[in-house]
Amino acid sequence: MSTSFRQDLQLAVNHISVDCVVLGFDGEQLRVLLLKRVGESGGQEFGDMKLPGDLIYTDENLDDAAKRVLHELTGMSNINLLQFKAYGSKDRITKKDMEWLEQTTHQHMERIVTIAYLSLLRISRPLATPPAGNEVHWVGLDEIGTLAFDHNILIRDAIEAVRHRADIDPSYLFNLLPQKFTMLQLRTLYERIYGKAQDVRNFHKKVTQLDYIVALDEREQGVAHRAARLYRFDRKIFRRARR
């Protein structure tokens, strides 16, 4: 028999959750969609932030659960979610977080394995109205502080997953930019994703060599500084070049 099971070791009471890292870019920094969390620990009320995530139901598969949970918590639908990593360390849940979970679910919990999903969203897209009692915010990555559970780690890993995906498919990052963007916005996005400064001249030179980034006869409007030229990403040219 190929599976020998050690009867002396106990299996945990496992729960399965999904968590969604929805990333946006405001032209200056990356932002992540967070929910306000209110709880009680040791008789004291506390408030912090968490990723949209929840336990999954018996008959759901993981991908369906991610879509449902994001919809139920934020009101958002038609979001393209990509599974990027599973987290199953027992230490990922602190005592405080475990208490909060047991209070909100009325279930005894020992281990929660979470499957993390990723989505890139245009930040200009209006947020849906979340169900009553839920507060959803785009929070800048520099301002997120310490989140519930291991959600800081999930966000860090999500950005690494974006980097890997963009290395294979450079068109991926354009999901974060407006239809028309400036060279500064594009460069800033690269700097945020790759975590290092890009030389202005080299970056400009590299980008102008890419024929799928098309310079428009238009400039920014309503800005205090000198209005910069606008560019757009041409998916057709991109696809043709990659064939």
Place this chain on the structure above:
Amino acid sequence: MSTSFRQDLQLAVNHISVDCVVLGFDGEQLRVLLLKRVGESGGQEFGDMKLPGDLIYTDENLDDAAKRVLHELTGMSNINLLQFKAYGSKDRITKKDMEWLEQTTHQHMERIVTIAYLSLLRISRPLATPPAGNEVHWVGLDEIGTLAFDHNILIRDAIEAVRHRADIDPSYLFNLLPQKFTMLQLRTLYERIYGKAQDVRNFHKKVTQLDYIVALDEREQGVAHRAARLYRFDRKIFRRARR
């Protein structure tokens, strides 16, 4: 409160497993490490094959569990395992597979979420002696037939993960080749991973332009056909070029 939990819906009795897709290449085809499985269903004995995988224990994190399970089932250690996907659909376990699991673990099961890991191995590396009762084989991908659980899907997805990783890091595939390899072996490996024929001349031309693939003053030995030139992958040159 950000997590609203529907008390009317039951949560499954969840178990967490890890499964390891260990891939090798014999110069002609990809092979995967499989275990023999023997069970009983409806009073009839059956035999088939499965990936090395098992349930994880309470205090284990996922990565440690993958290493332990692979070691316990195959005797192998020091294997670099990369998590590539989680599977949590309820239909992934057939009635027959569920019976087998309950027989071998003496546990009631409803859903098993598995976290799949991937490793590329030189097939020349001698297999460890598996624990008594376990049979481990390198099985050619064309010969695996229908495996236990959804393991055919896991293997298909693992190869896709190899492709994606190799697109970012071309050195990754050399983990599948012997230290010294022929151009035919390299081309065949590409054909197997990318699932399409490579033009012989174009492939040769492309490869000879890569300075990290070094032609040796050596030829194959002990072959019936004309002995082909041997090449090696130079990791130092590769790293320097990628800086």
